Structure formats: C-alpha cells, structure tokens
Amino acid sequence: KYCSPSSCGNIHNISYPFRLTDDPLNCGDPWYNLSCESNLTVLHLYSGKYYVQAINYNNFTIRVVDPGIDKNTCSSIPRYSLGPSNFSEFLDPYKLTTLMWCYPRVCLSTTPIVFFKCSNPVNSSMYVDPSTCYTGSSTNGTTLSQPKSRYGYVKASTTKASDFEDGCSIEWTTLATMSYEYQNGSYQRIHEAMAYGFELEWHEVGFSCGGWSFSSNCYPNNIIGFFKSLFEWIGAQRWAVLFVIGMFFTGRCILGVPFLIALMIYKCRRRHLSMYNNIEDFLQSEKNFIPIRYSYSNIKKMTSNFKDKLGEGGYGSVFKGTLRSGHFVAVKMLGKSNSNGQDFISEVATIGRIHHVNVVQLVGYCVEGSKRALVYDFMPNGSLDKYIYSKEGSILLSCKKTYKISIWSSSRDRISTSR
Numbered sequence: 001k002y003c004s005p006s007s008c009g010n011i012h013n014i015s016y017p018f019r020l021t022d023d024p025l026n027c028g029d030p031w032y033n034l035s036c037e038s039n040l041t042v043l044h045l046y047s048g049k050y051y052v053q054a055i056n057y058n059n060f061t062i063r064v065v066d067p068g069i070d071k072n073t074c075s076s077i078p079r080y081s082l083g084p085s086n087f088s089e090f091l092d093p094y095k096l097t098t099l100m101w102c103y104p105r106v107c108l109s110t111t112p113i114v115f116f117k118c119s120n121p122v123n124s125s126m127y128v129d130p131s132t133c134y135t136g137s138s139t140n141g142t143t144l145s146q147p148k149s150r151y152g153y154v155k156a157s158t159t160k161a162s163d164f165e166d167g168c169s170i171e172w173t174t175l176a177t178m179s180y181e182y183q184n185g186s187y188q189r190i191h192e193a194m195a196y197g198f199e200l201e202w203h204e205v206g207f208s209c210g211g212w213s214f215s216s217n218c219y220p221n222n223i224i225g226f227f228k229s230l231f232e233w234i235g236a237q238r239w240a241v242l243f244v245i246g247m248f249f250t251g252r253c254i255l256g257v258p259f260l261i262a263l264m265i266y267k268c269r270r271r272h273l274s275m276y277n278n279i280e281d282f283l284q285s286e287k288n289f290i291p292i293r294y295s296y297s298n299i300k301k302m303t304s305n306f307k308d309k310l311g312e313g314g315y316g317s318v319f320k321g322t323l324r325s326g327h328f329v330a331v332k333m334l335g336k337s338n339s340n341g342q343d344f345i346s347e348v349a350t351i352g353r354i355h356h357v358n359v360v361q362l363v364g365y366c367v368e369g370s371k372r373a374l375v376y377d378f379m380p381n382g383s384l385d386k387y388i389y390s391k392e393g394s395i396l397l398s399c400k401k402t403y404k405i406s407i408w409s410s411s412r413d414r415i416s417t418s419r
C-alpha cells in the first residue's frame with residue numbers, strides 16, 4: 001500500500017489497489033493488475049483490453065475506453081463486447097462495479113450501449129440510427145458497410161425484453177458513462193460518450209482480512225497464520241532485517257568489548273577494595289594496640305628508596321631504614337601477600353601487641369592501596385637462625401646459651417641475639 005506510484009504513458013499515479021504487472025510483488029493488489037503496452041495503460045476485462053483514461057483515488061473510479069473507438073471517426077465501433085452483467089452489483093472488494101453519480105442537476109451512469117441488427121426498419125425513439133452520424137442524413141438504418149437487407153440501430157439504455165422490436169437481435173453491447181439526456185440524443189452524442197469511455201468503481205470499504213494480513217494476503221487468525229505472515233514480512237524486508245541483525249552484532253562487538261573490560265576492572269577493584277576494607281576495619285578496631293601508621297612516602301624516605309636490603313623472607317624483602325630520631329629499623333615490604341590481607345592483619349595483631357625483651361618490637365606499619373609494610377626494631381646482629389643453624393666451626397654460642405635462648409624463644413624467631 002505504501003509503494004511509490006508507478007506510471008505508464010499519460011497515467012502517472014498508478015498506486016494501490018492498482019499495480020503494473022512489472023511492479024514489485026508487495027505493491028498493489030493482484031486483483032487490480034494493469035499492464036503497460038506501447039505506452040498505454042491497459043485494463044484487462046474478460047477477454048477485452050481497455051485503455052485506461054484516468055484513475056481517481058478520491059472517488060475510487062477508473063475510466064477506460066474500448067480501443068476500437070476513435071473519437072474523431074464516427075464510424076468506429078467497439079472492439080469488445082461487454083455489458084452491465086459482467087460487473088458485480090454488490091460492494092465486492094475483488095470486483096469492479098458500474099456506477100451512477102447524481103449531481104444536483106444531472107445524473108451520470110455507466111450505461112449499456114446496445115447495437116441491434118433488425119430485418120425491418122424500426123420506428124422507435126429509443127432506437128437510434130447510427131448512419132446519421134457519418135452521412136449527415138438517415139439512410140433508413142443502413143450503414144455503409146451493411147447489406148441493404150439488414151438495418152443497424154443503437155440503443156443507449158438498459159434493455160428489457162419488451163424493448164425488443166420485431167426482427168431485431170443484439171449484435172454486441174458496450175458501456176459508456178453518460179447522462180440521461182444523452183441517452184435520447186443523436187448517435188453522435190452516443191459516440192462521444194463511448195469515446196469518453198466508461199467509469200468503473202472499486203471498493204476498499206468493507207475489505208477486512210479478519211486474520212493476519214500481509215500485503216494483499218490474508219492468513220488465518222492462529223499461530224501458524226501469524227508465523228506465515230511474519231516470515232513473508234521478513235522475506236519482503238530481508239535487506240532491512242539483515243541490516244538490523246548486522247548492526248546488532250557489530251554494536252555488541254563495539255560496545256561489548258569495552259563493557260567487558262570495564263566490568264573486569266570494576267570486579268578487580270572491588271576485590272582489592274574489599275581487601276583494603278578488611279585491613280582498614282581491623283586497624284580501626286585495634287587502634288588502641290597498634291603502633292604508628294606511616295605513609296608510603298615515609299617508608300621510601302626512611303629506607304632511602306629501599307637502598308639497603310637486609311634479606312628476603314616468605315612474605316617479601318626486608319630493608320634497613322632510619323627514623324627521623326636516628327633510630328634504625330628493619331622495613332619488611334609485604335609483596336607476596338595473600339588476597340584478603342590476612343597475613344598483614346595477623347602480623348600486626350600478634351607482634352604489634354607483644355612487648356617483650358626477647359621479641360622484636362613492631363614500631364609501625366604502612367597501608368596505602370596495595371602497598372603494605374611492617375616496620376620493626378633493627379637487630380644489628382641479624383636473625384637468630386644465622387647462629388642456631390650456622391655451619392660447624394662457626395658457632396658463636398655455647399650449648400648452654402643456645403638452650404637458654406631456646407627456652408625463652410617464642411614461636412617466632414625474631415629474638416634478640418644481643419641478649
């Protein structure tokens with residue numbers, strides 16, 4: 001219904017329900033096919049081909065003319081025979097109907113034009129002698145092409161059985177849209193009306209599918225009908241559908257990848273944040289016991305940018321540092337920590353609380369993002385294990401002293417060797 005209009009010859013507005021035979025299948029209604037032949041728009045009616053003169057979409061009428069009629073040649077006669085009975089009397093969406101228009105002063109109707117052949121001359125006002133048209137005078141009903149024994153007449157109105165004159169038979173009929181006053185006029189007027197053509201009406205009103213409709217097809221109102229019309233629609237719009245699917249997947253790729261990256265970053269940050277939260281919560285709850293908190297820049301400063309490395313333990317490297325007071329410290333950088341900061345928490349929670357002459361003192365700590373450090377008193381003689389597990393011959397401690405230290409030592413090995 002929404003296809004752009006087609007055109008052929010003088011007819012430029014061929015649109016729904018009409019369609020040209022070459023138009024796309026989804027355009028127009030197949031019941032209203034027109035063909036374009038030698039630049040003339042043709043309507044096929046029964047076995048005849050009629051030239052379309054005009055299509056009026058406001059009053060739903062199409063005007064056609066018989067190709068045999070030439071408006072300048074009075075002797076031209078219709079090529080095809082057609083009568084009112086060929087058209088529906090009802091408002092039928094699939095059939096054209098004859099029509100009658102009545103204006104305030106005049107009524108126009110699609111009138112049957114009946115061509116008679118009679119064996120005797122007829123004296124009736126309804127029977128018009130066509131020979132008057134091209135001879136200028138009556139030749140008693142004979143036309144130039146007719147044998148003298150037969151008399152030709154034309155009657156422009158609906159013909160009942162009682163209208164038949166003796167010895168007359170119908171040769172052929174055609175239609176012309178004309179007013180009533182033309183019906184009783186001369187053959188010239190009747191010929192003019194035939195050259196104007198006849199109007200037929202189509203009916204869009206009352207066209208209801210009652211189910212799933214697609215283009216001019218109607219499908220039953222059930223699931224199968226729905227899918228049939230859906231697939232037909234997809235078939236007709238396949239380029240648009242392919243475009244939308246393509247856009248969908250392209251969009252997914254373009255937007256999906258950054259979205260995935262953003263999601264991963266978010267998840268990662270959440271994990272780290274929860275770890276930091278664990279530590280911060282612990283520090284808040286234990287603030288009465290725990291030692292000084294240093295910033296990471298403090299740590300860098302006190303270790304002169306991690307210049308002097310003392311050793312490497314299970315959790316990271318230990319560097320020598322100096323506090324502002326001049327006091328030496330050992331700074332343990334917790335690098336290989338477990339994910340939720342438990343190692344840091346347990347170290348601070350245990351060592352931070354212990355104040356014993358034999359246990360190395362935790363002076364402070366640093367928590368800044370993923371950077372964590374523990375600051376201990378510096379033991380100038382190094383780790384106890386250096387003495388306990390030293391190679392044979394280099395033992396500096398007597399057995400008695402080693403035993404004494406062992407008794408005093410806690411589960412941790414940070415015990416002052418200076419004692």
Ligand SMILES: Nc1ncnc2c1ncn2[C@@H]1O[C@H](COP(=O)(O)OP(=O)(O)OP(=O)(O)O)[C@@H](O)[C@H]1O
Pocket residue numbers: 310311312313314315316317318330332360376377378379380382383413
């Ligand atoms: N307070 C300190 N004073 C001087 N040196 C230290 C101090 N703490 C650690 N060190 C040095 O750093 C090294 C590593 O210490 P760290 O405590 O990290 O390791 P560890 O005791 O061997 O193992 P773990 O990580 O399981 O405790 C020690 O061997 C020692 O030489």
